[in-house]
Amino acid sequence: xxxxxxxxxxxxxxxxxxxxxxxxxxxxxxxxxxxxxxxxxxxxxxxxxxxxxxxxxxxxxxxxxxxxxxxxxxxxxxxxxxxxxxxxxxxxxxxxxxxxxxxxxxxxxxxxxxxxxxxxxxxxxxxxxxxxxxxxxxxxxxxxxxxxxxxxxxxxxxxxxxxxxxxxxxxxxxxxxxxxxxxxxxxxxxxxxxxxxxxxxxxxxxxxxxxxxxxxxxxxxxxxxxxxxxxxxxxxxxxxxxxxxxxxxxxxxxxxxxx
Amino acid sequence: xxxxxxxxxxxxxxxxxxxxxxxxxxxxxxxxxxxxxxxxxxxxxxxxxxxxxxxxxxxxxxxxxxxxxxxxxxxxxxxxxxxxxxxxxxxxxxxxxxxxxxxxxxxxxxxxxxxxxxxxxxxxxxxxxxxxxxxxxxxxxxxxxxxxxxxxxxxxxxxxxxxxxxxxxxxxxxxxxxxxxxxxxxxxxxxxxxxxxxxxxxxxxxxxxxxxxxxxxxxxxxxxxxxxxxxxxxxxxxxxxxxxxxxxxxxxxxxxxxxxxxxxxxxxxxxxxxxxxxxxxxxxxxxxxxxxxxxxxxxxxxxxxxxxxxxxxxxxxxxxxxxxxxxxxxxxxxxxxxxxxxxxxxxxxxxxxxxxxxxxxxxxxxxxxxxxxxxxxxx
Numbered sequence: 288x289x290x291x292x293x294x295x296x297x298x299x300x301x302x303x304x305x306x307x308x309x310x311x312x313x314x315x316x317x318x319x320x321x322x323x324x325x326x327x328x329x330x331x332x333x334x335x336x337x338x339x340x341x342x343x344x345x346x347x348x349x350x351x352x353x354x355x356x357x358x359x360x361x362x363x364x365x366x367x368x369x370x371x372x373x374x375x376x377x378x379x380x381x382x383x384x385x386x387x388x389x390x391x392x393x394x395x396x397x398x399x400x401x402x403x404x405x406x407x408x409x410x411x412x413x414x415x416x417x418x419x420x421x422x423x424x425x426x427x428x429x430x431x432x433x434x435x436x437x438x439x440x441x442x443x444x445x446x447x448x449x450x451x452x453x454x455x456x457x458x459x460x461x462x463x464x465x466x467x468x469x470x471x472x473x474x475x476x477x478x479x480x481x482x483x484x485x486x487x488x489x490x491x492x493x494x495x496x497x498x499x500x501x502x503x504x505x506x507x508x509x510x511x512x513x514x515x516x517x518x519x520x521x522x523x524x525x526x527x528x529x530x531x532x533x534x535x536x537x538x539x540x541x542x543x544x545x546x
Numbered sequence: 547x548x549x550x551x552x553x554x555x556x557x558x559x560x561x562x563x564x565x566x567x568x569x570x571x572x573x574x575x576x577x578x579x580x581x582x583x584x585x586x587x588x589x590x591x592x593x594x595x596x597x598x599x600x601x602x603x604x605x606x607x608x609x610x611x612x613x614x615x616x617x618x619x620x621x622x623x624x625x626x627x628x629x630x631x632x633x634x635x636x637x638x639x640x641x642x643x644x645x646x647x648x649x650x651x652x653x654x655x656x657x658x659x660x661x662x663x664x665x666x667x668x669x670x671x672x673x674x675x676x677x678x679x680x681x682x683x684x685x686x687x688x689x690x691x692x693x694x695x696x697x698x699x700x701x702x703x704x705x706x707x708x709x710x711x712x713x714x715x716x717x718x719x720x721x722x723x724x725x726x727x728x729x730x731x732x733x734x735x736x737x738x739x740x741x742x743x744x745x746x747x748x749x750x751x752x753x754x755x756x757x758x759x760x761x762x763x764x765x766x767x768x769x770x771x772x773x774x775x776x777x778x779x780x781x782x783x784x785x786x787x788x789x790x791x792x793x794x795x796x797x798x799x800x801x802x803x804x805x806x807x808x809x810x811x812x813x814x815x816x817x818x819x820x821x822x823x824x825x826x827x828x829x830x831x832x833x834x835x836x837x838x839x840x841x842x843x844x845x846x847x848x849x850x851x852x853x854x855x856x857x858x859x860x861x862x863x864x865x866x867x868x869x870x871x872x873x874x875x876x877x878x879x880x881x882x883x884x885x886x887x888x889x890x891x892x893x894x895x896x897x898x899x900x901x902x903x904x905x906x907x908x909x910x911x912x913x914x915x916x917x918x919x920x921x922x923x924x925x
Contacts, residue, residue, distance in 0.1 A: 387889065387892050387893070403582050405578075406582075406585055408585075409582070412616050412617075412619070412620045413581075415616075416615065416619060416648035417648075419648055419649075419650065420612065420648055424650065450578055451577060451578050451611035451612045482643060482644050
């Protein structure tokens, strides 16, 4: 991979403020995601990780601020503009969100059927190739209920990749998985980044996984409702000026919790 | 050389090489959009090779995403399956690795497609399914009877809070709609029967007809059908969602019997509210009938006295008894369908539909049995 300095931003988040009802979840969040990197959003429970992801993929309107994906404004009201943005991204939800009434192949085929003019044979072959890419070759005719949680997540990644998006958003990909399955999923993410050059935005709090896959990490701070730190996992663990961030990465309990 | 197809950022040309092999020249950006345009032409070229050699010249391909890689892999599979030779020339090494990653493995490519089961197998499967469903139903009925017996012996351990909540939703919540439906039913029934009966100067007997029909048959039936639609479906959806979320497994592993925990409160509530709903429906129907009766020129006292003369206590008690039995059936079937829910959101929907349909069918069947039994007993 080329160094971070050489790469251009593919996502730009500017002064974002969002919340629910009268409760502010985060205020004044700004950062950039570089093309071809695995960018992890990290933070404790209630710090706004999932809310930030929802704003970035256009599911939740921010109170203020902008999100630019490949130069287009996600917060725009223009449906055509939004459709173009959504065409360039794929999303894997925490539980996979596969359609239970469809086989894995049909799940992956669905975006191709609805959004491309590919012939039937091509859709089948492309969907099967996506499943192979995530290690699910031979499971095309299985239903989501027939496979394990880890396989469901990999199938969800295959579906998110159906239209070859430039960016994949993954919400807690390792949550609820055993260490081996989680490591396999991490390998899949790195493989896709290295072979297809996909940019990943991953919401996670699994430190082992983050240390393996992340090029850079954004740490959200629940108390200040903003960005605590941003950098490589090594930087945040060893050199970050904020002590609790270093302790977090070293898996050390907070002094007040230990007392 | 003949142009076969082109795209703004990608192109495809076919030609015959010096050795007689077919050559497909690909150029430009092979992404999902251009692949969609080039797919048919490329596959036609591969099929035209008819077991001979196909060379794909890809040195001018400057980008290839998953769809483009799938196209190249599909070309190779098509040629090799026909016994031909495939050669991919000039593709960048990183893109070549991507094609290798998405290409189906030989084992998967050679796997026979799944065959649909034969008619005999499907019939056999359906018969076995029906037998299993029958056995499940009998087992469940036994479990419910035992659980209700347990509830009678240990009334203090019944979850009365849940039962009252269900009774409130299924009973009090249904009262306005049952009143309205009953009133309209009585009004329409009285009006429709008064018209022909008047020709024979028999319209005074509309009260007799209405009293007997509402109190003995229509009141209990309408209340039970509404229970199936409103509450049977809700029971199936609630318990079905619990099943999907493994809450039933959690109950079982805590040593709690799901039938006692979930079914008994619902059945007890249904037994309590359906007779009451049946009575409300019947009285509302009689009120609707009274309105029509008055418009025929008869005073209310005639209406009441005719009903009192015609309807015997056995009719009212029999109707309420039937309503109670219908309540048990509808509530138990709703719970059963919920507990039989498979996996996923679609399964919950199927359970809900099944709860309503099987509840209404069961009401009709049992009502027929009641009609015969009441006739034999002279009730």
